[in-house]
Amino acid sequence: MDQGCQPGKVNRILDNLANSHNVFAEDQEDRAEWVEDMDEPPDHGYEKDHAEVVYFTGCVASCFPLAQQIPVALAKVRTRPGWTLRSWVGRSGAVASHC
Numbered sequence: 001m002d003q004g005c006q007p008g009k010v011n012r013i014l015d016n017l018a019n020s021h022n023v024f025a026e027d028q029e030d031r032a033e034w035v036e037d038m039d040e041p042p043d044h045g046y047e048k049d050h051a052e053v054v055y056f057t058g059c060v061a062s063c064f065p066l067a068q069q070i071p072v073a074l075a076k077v078r079t080r081p082g083w084t085l086r087s088w089v090g091r092s093g094a095v096a097s098h099c
Contacts, residue, residue, distance in 0.1 A: 022062070024063040024064070035072075038072050047086070055074060
């Protein structure tokens with residue numbers, strides 16, 4: 001997209017995505033902070049090598065405080081005997097870490 005044909009906010013978002021891989025320009029290392037909001041967060045923080053379910057948290061649920069309750073609620077529902085959940089926050093900066 002040619003930067004200059006849209007409102008400045010759009011250019012800022014495009015720059016944020018290109019440079020930090022999220023719309024808020026937040027540090028990739030902070031994308032899993034939502035786990036800290038859990039009553040009893042697991043030691044692994046849902047970052048594991050294998051699981052039956054992989055959940056990509058995305059920009060808003062990772063970085064926007066009001067939306068961080070979404071992955072917390074999902075983890076509560078999906079964490080039952082026999083189920084394993086892995087959060088994929090895209091720390092590598094790969095394409096999948098974009099929103």
